[in-house]
Amino acid sequence: MFNNFKYLVREGLRSAWINRLMTLASIGVLVCCLVLMGSAILVSLNLNYAMEWLEDQNVVMVFLKDTVSGSDASYTREDVERMLKSIDNVDPNSIEFVSRDDGFKALMDRFDKKEEIEEILGDTTNILPNAYKVSFKDQTRYEVTVEQLKSLDVVYRVRENREYAKQLEGINKTVAVVGVWIVGLLLVVSLFIITNTIKLTMYVRKLEITIMKSVGATDWFIRMPFLVEGIVIGMAAGLISFGLVSYIYSAATSAIYKVMTTGALPYSRIFLWLLLSFLGAGIVSGSLGSFVSIGKYLKDDGGVIGE
Amino acid sequence: MIEFRNVYKTYDNGTKALRDLSLRVNEGEFVFIVGSSGAGKSTLLKILMREETPNSGEVIVNNTRLSTLRHRDIPYYRRTLGMVFQDFRLIPNMTVFDNVAFAMRVTGASTKAIRKKVPYVLAHVGLNDKAKCFPNELSGGEQQRVGLARALINNPALIIADEPTGNVDPRMSFEIVDMLNQINRNNGTTILMVTHEHALVRKFRRRIIEIQNGELVADSGPEVDYYV
Known part of the structure; x- marks a missing residue:
């Protein structure tokens, strides 16, 4: 055989x-x-x-309006952090400030041809607002917490990963x-x-x-x-x-x-x-x-x- | 050995190939089957090879009832037959040795058995010195002897030769039939040979069955050496 x-x-x-x-x-x-x-x-x-x-990423970026730490600042960082902490599902230890400059630098680092982008942007070198990174204690209350964040007076928009x-x-x-x-x-x-x-x-x-x-x-x-x-x-x-x-x-x-x-x-x-x-x-x-x-x-x- | 009982065969196009054909060939007989073209000889062989089945009637070969043979058993039935063709049907890119060995390989024989038996059978048909030749290097008669060796290699009880001398010169034709005759006499192998050559039939004086229009019209009888 x-x-x-x-x-x-x-x-x-x-x-x-x-x-x-x-x-x-x-x-x-x-x-x-x-x-x-x-x-x-x-x-x-x-x-x-x-x-x-x-x-899986338990991180939400909270972008702030220009009224915070800007030239016409009516709120200080302390005010904002207090507001964030007032939402019970936000983990107070996770609150981290990301300045517009740091955010912009991190964004630019992802691109190969930074110079070209900078040239296009011209004088308006930074288009990003200041932001906070926050984590939630309880993921099951995710959507409610995001809504609470959005309703804050200082918040411009919330970038949530679930949307992506x-x-x-x-x-x-x-x-x-x-x-x-x-x-x-x-x-x-x-x-x-x-x-x-x-x-x-x-x-x-x-x-x-x-x-x-x-x-x-x-x-x-x-x-x-x-x-x-x-x-x-x-x-x-x-x-x-x-x-x-x-x-x-x-x-x-x-x-x-x-x-x-x-x-x-x-x-x-x-x-x-x-x-x-x-x-x-x-x-x-x-x-x-x-x-x-x-x-x-x-x-x-x-x-x-x-x- | 072979028995046809009231066999009818009509093809789908309406051609009536066999009509109420009954015949019996005993073990060890040598039978010439003669008849004009379209007489039904090919259909008879097709039924024997189990390529076609009759519309009615019974065919029994070596105690095998062909009408009840299952598709998967056909190859094993065919291994009990040796087939010799008019056009030799040798594989052109294989040597004489490989052409003969091929029929053994199909049955699952070992390389050792093949190496032992093929030279023996080739010697039997007088072609041992041509083992390494390719078919196109041989004459028609030699090619037919290779075909004969291939038919013999598995020790069949029955050899069916379909006009084996049709493409061979007269002298070689005689040799081929003589070889079949010797195989029949020495080994007791039953031979069924379809032919058009009356001279050969007359010369060898074996049993003759004549078919015309699908009917058996003459049978010299089962006696061997009928004419002697």
């Missing part, structure tokens, strides 16, 4: 090599499909990650819907191409199949080399896609770190998962393609006796 297995695997590899142009075409289409599918899933995963991160999380959720849904359609379409195309590659191989090996049948080869024996060919195509496509997506992901995450405080899912955490998924998806689509094309052939054709 092992002898046969070795022989059939060799035959499959030989066939993939003989039809190398079609094999390459199949690999190419499958790679496109897998890269797009992988990217869509990774974007979605990262959006989820960002959403969770944001929701909701926006991200919307984007995530769109990515998922568009992704599913693109991936579905590409999957059909790649299955079509793989099916045709295998059909071509079968046409080339029609005589061989006829002889196999006449000497009593089982359907599995006939199917095996084609299955190997499909798996080879799938595995090659899976590995190439894995390499491409890994490269794109590394490049994209380093860019994301610069502009988003949330960061991205670390590559080390998804490496194995990514590799196995790509290999799995490649192998499944490759062998499915073989199965579809040869199953029909085994049933319909392959006459042993000539007319």
Whole structure:
């Protein structure tokens, strides 16, 4: 049995090599499909990650009106802090002042081309108001507390992370819907191409199949080399896609770190998962393609006796 | 060995290929099947190979009732038969050795068994020195002998030869049929040979079954050496 297995695997590899142009075409289409599918899933995963991160952050930025510490200040910082502390759910130890200059510096640090931005802004070098960072004692009363903060006379606006999380959720849904359609379409195309590659191989090996049948080869024996060919195509496509997506992901995450405080899912955490998924998806689509094309052939054709 | 009982076969396009065909071939017989083109010879072979099933009637080969044979058992049934084709059906990119070995591989034979048996069978058909040749390096007669070796490799109880001399020159034709004759006499293998060549049929004087328009019109009888 092992002898046969070795022989059939060799035959499959030989066939993939003989039809190398079609094999390459199949690999190419499958790679496109897998890269797009992988990217869509990774974007979605990262959006989820960002959403969770944001929701976990127990920090709210409270931006103040110009009436505080400005030229026409009618409230001092002490007044504001007293007001904040008056809200019972605000943790008094968490209250931290962020001056407009510090805030602006932190914002500018995230950009590569600071000079250009400063040039655009011109004299109005700082557009940010003074702010406070506060944390809540009880997260379940989050929305009520935010409303209380907003109602304070000194507060210009409250930046709450949940708002961003909701926006991200919307984007995530769109990515998922568009992704599913693109991936579905590409999957059909790649299955079509793989099916045709295998059909071509079968046409080339029609005589061989006829002889196999006449000497009593089982359907599995006939199917095996084609299955190997499909798996080879799938595995090659899976590995190439894995390499491409890994490269794109590394490049994209380093860019994301610069502009988003949330960061991205670390590559080390998804490496194995990514590799196995790509290999799995490649192998499944490759062998499915073989199965579809040869199953029909085994049933319909392959006459042993000539007319 | 082979029994056809009131077999009818009509194809979907309305062609009546076999009409009430009944015949019996005993173990160890050598039978020529003759008849003009379209007489039903190919259908007879297709039914024997279990490529087609009759519309009615019964076919029994080696105690196997073909009408009740399940799809997954067909390969195992075919392993009990040896098939020789008019167009040889050798795989062009395989050597003579590999072409013969191929039929053994299909049955799951070990490499050791293949290395032992293939040279033996090739010697039997006089082709041991051509083991490494490719089919296109051989004459028609030699190619057919490779086909014969392939049919013999799994020790079938029945060899079906579908016009085996159709693409071979007359001298080689005689040799091929003589070889089948020897296999029949020495091993007791049942041989069913479809042919158009009356000269060969006359020369070898074995049982003759004639089919015309899907019906059995003449049977020289089951006696071996009928003409002698």
